[in-house]
Amino acid sequence: MDGNPNHTVSSIYIVNDDRVHREEIHLVLSHLFKVSSFDDNNAVLEAMAESRPDLVIVDERMLEGGKGCLFDKRKDPDLKSVPFIVSGLASASQYINGEGSGFDRLLIRPFSKNAILMQVSDAISYNIEQKWENLPELAMTTLQSTLGEFQDISRAIEENRPLDLKASSNSCQPLVQSINDQNFHGILDNIRGHHNYTYVHSLRVATYLSIFGHAIGIRDDDLLTLATGGLLHDVGKMVTPQEVLNKSSKLDETEWQCMKQHVEHSSKVYDQTPDITQGIRIIGEQHHEKLDGSGYPLGLKGKELNELARMSAIVDIFGALTDERSYKEAFPPEMAFEILGEMSAQLDQRLVGIFRDVLEGHGALAA
Ligand SMILES: [Fe+2]
Ligand SMILES: [Fe+2]
Structure with a gap:
């Protein structure tokens, strides 16, 4: 992930083509995490190939109803342990519950600072706690x-x-x-x-x-x-x-x-x-x-x-x-x-x- 074994500050990728929504999430998280924002699926795929993030927040629009390349990327075995949060309107819940689940959590608009922080903190901590099982x-x-x-x-x-x-x-x-x-x-x-x-x-x-x-x-x-x-x-x-x-x-x-x-x-x-x-x-x-x-x-x-x-x-x-x-x-x-x-x-x-x-x-x- 990165060269420093003592590194613990989580790296988060935000993928959202709406500048306002993207910056809203970025602003809340940038005080606590290393955040990178993307407005384009190809750019985030390239970044993921370079350095695996600890968490991804992807807007439902980027998943293109389950047809987008980022949707498929979720199934990549290398990303199995990386939590994905889907952001968007209530319709984003289709990626959590129904067909094509595999996404972990939901962040519904309008975003509140607390909801963003809570979902991200819980997702990262949960991931760490899962590793304890081994x-x-x-x-x-x-x-x-x-x-x-x-x-x-x-x-x-x-x-x-x-x-x-x-x-x-x-x-x-x-x-x-x-x-x-x-x-x-x-x-x-x-x-x-x-x-x-x-x-x-x-x-x-x-x-x-x-x-x-x-x-x-x-x-x-x-x-x-x-x-x-x-x-x-x-x-x-x-x-x-x-x-x-x-x-x-x-x-x-x-x-x-x-x-x-x-x-x-x-x-x-x-x-x-x-x-x-x-x-x-x-x-x-x-x-x-x-x-x-x-x-x-x-x-x-x-x-x-x-x-x-x-x-x-x-x-x-x-x-x-x-x-x-x-x-x-x-x-x-x-x-x-x-x-x-x-x-x-x-x-x-x-x-x-x-x-x-x-x-x-x-x-x-x-x-
Ligand atoms: Fe203390
Ligand atoms: Fe103290």
């Missing part, structure tokens, strides 16, 4: 159980229901097993490209925190607390507006204050969660605190931050730096550690060194 069982179970739990958590928060902590920690059992077996690359490699960014970040933090904890001798229930705490560390982001969460440019002051509030939102969720543990609270409530008092929300400093809070801060930053988003490349791990090393007033450098050694030992620092 993984070794433990990696597959880890990804499926934590994603399912994350979706349950999201619904609970939406409906203002308390979280089920037992369900959250059960969903992390396969992750802990993977860490105990020292076999976690399948998890980190196969979560790339999933479009639920908060889930991706949370599972990566859960995985790195557990790897780190295991390396310093944390085991059994305490290791499960690290994994569960990592998965739940940013639950407050589920109430942060998407436009703040996914903004590609620098946040203004109001947006930054709104972003920082996710920690208070997480605290409220923990307050409502029966049997919440102190370890989970520390990970969620203190992962943005810094040793010099420059962090948030409380500006805790020095000895007020225990080892768990210090580890969480390191892992959270490392996870964010090494994650790719539509608006930024992933930093190679070595470069992320250089940045962590420069934060000597803010992060516990002894722990940074241990974390670095652990990842290096697992071959996770190779570019």
Whole structure:
């Protein structure tokens, strides 16, 4: 697809001969994806031969009632795993349900920004989730159980229901097993490209925190607390507006204050969660605190931050730096550690060194 194995920003081809409709979709998606637009079937076929897209949004007119070359192209075995969304009027549904199905989703005019984003995100994530079926069982179970739990958590928060902590920690059992077996690359490699960014970040933090904890001798229930705490560390982001969460440019002051509030939102969720543990609270409530008092929300400093809070801060930053988003490349791990090393007033450098050694030992620092 492209030469960079770490590349996860999806490439989308829009095929539509109506300039207004084409640009409408392009504008919504271009902030989050690599988008190429085409007004002609031959041009898109040439582009597909050159570089396979991750998703195609084709207008019903371009399918010419099932006679167009793009309609046939859908059956190309090389494109089997590429989701095709058909855009158009209600009549476009013939390509989804009836004769000539094989198209995956529908985008009906007039387009709403939300519908475009939702259909595209779901299609891309679904595709990634399908690939999990072919993984070794433990990696597959880890990804499926934590994603399912994350979706349950999201619904609970939406409906203002308390979280089920037992369900959250059960969903992390396969992750802990993977860490105990020292076999976690399948998890980190196969979560790339999933479009639920908060889930991706949370599972990566859960995985790195557990790897780190295991390396310093944390085991059994305490290791499960690290994994569960990592998965739940940013639950407050589920109430942060998407436009703040996914903004590609620098946040203004109001947006930054709104972003920082996710920690208070997480605290409220923990307050409502029966049997919440102190370890989970520390990970969620203190992962943005810094040793010099420059962090948030409380500006805790020095000895007020225990080892768990210090580890969480390191892992959270490392996870964010090494994650790719539509608006930024992933930093190679070595470069992320250089940045962590420069934060000597803010992060516990002894722990940074241990974390670095652990990842290096697992071959996770190779570019
Ligand atoms: Fe956070
Ligand atoms: Fe985070």
